Amino acid sequence: KAGVTQTPRYLIKTRGQQVTLSCSPISGHRSVSWYQQTPGQGLQFLFEYFSETQRNKGNFPGRFSGRQFSNSRSEMNVSTLELGDSALYLCASSFGPSGNQETQYFGPGTRLLVL
Amino acid sequence: QKEVEQDPGPLSVPEGAIVSLNCTYSNSAFQYFMWYRQYSRKGPELLMYTYSSGNKEDGRFTAQVDKSSKYISLFIRDSQPSDSATYLCAMSPRGTYKYIFGTGTRLKVLA
Numbered sequence: 001k002a003g004v005t006q007t008p009r010y011l012i013k014t015r016g017q018q019v020t021l022s023c024s025p026i027s028g029h030r031s032v033s034w035y036q037q038t039p040g041q042g043l044q045f046l047f048e049y050f051s052e053t054q055r056n057k058g059n060f061p062g063r064f065s066g067r068q069f070s071n072s073r074s075e076m077n078v079s080t081l082e083l084g085d086s087a088l089y090l091c092a093s094s095f096g097p098s099g100n101q102e103t104q105y106f107g108p109g110t111r112l113l114v115l
Numbered sequence: 116q117k118e119v120e121q122d123p124g125p126l127s128v129p130e131g132a133i134v135s136l137n138c139t140y141s142n143s144a145f146q147y148f149m150w151y152r153q154y155s156r157k158g159p160e161l162l163m164y165t166y167s168s169g170n171k172e173d174g175r176f177t178a179q180v181d182k183s184s185k186y187i188s189l190f191i192r193d194s195q196p197s198d199s200a201t202y203l204c205a206m207s208p209r210g211t212y213k214y215i216f217g218t219g220t221r222l223k224v225l226a
Contacts (some may be wrong), residue, residue, distance in 0.1 A: 033213075033214075042216055043159075056211050056213045106161075108161045110156075
């Protein structure tokens with residue numbers, strides 16, 4: 001069974017640009033969550049989607065947004081990039097909605113560098 | 116104060132040693148407790164997942180949860196150089212996948 005895939009794996013952007021990252025969950029999984037990982041802050045929750053609906057959101061500015069498609073694939077978008085947005089962006093998938101409390105499986109991440 | 120505290124290490128041990136990794140937390144609403152292993156430039160890999168207080172064993176790994184003390188541990192027996200990685204604890208309340216992670220402990224097992 002294929003794992004969580006994320007594209008692209010590496011990305012370099014400049015301040016002010018916007019970026020879109022993609023995540024394909026494990027086949028059959030319908031829940032996707034996004035996290036930002038930085039050396040200083042560690043892993044921080046961005047948002048969670050199930051059946052195309054955002055169920056939870058972390059404490060990030062509105063420049064960070066996401067969506068989920070009917071095939072469970074998800075994208076996250078960061079507009080007006082800042083230097084501090086440089087991070088590893090991780091996607092995690094699970095089978096059911098958060099009420100079922102099944103565990104999450106992470107993808108390899110997209111490493112974003114903002115210059 | 117952070118909701119989850121984890122000693123960042125680094126922790127260096129000889130091959131074959133028993134490793135103890137720990138996290139403390141302050142939010143009594145946390146009900147689910149996970150340990151992930153992350154190799155350099157990879158995504159976190161789930162090691163252990165537990166709900167109740169007590170011990171859970173899987174091969175060389177044992178997860179321990181003490182909800183009364185708000186303290187969780189991961190023990191690695193017969194540690195191997197391949198165990199060298201960053202170990203992250205994570206926890207969440209019921210009903211959300213909004214995991215709160217510790218900062219991670221870097222472990223190095225010396226051959």
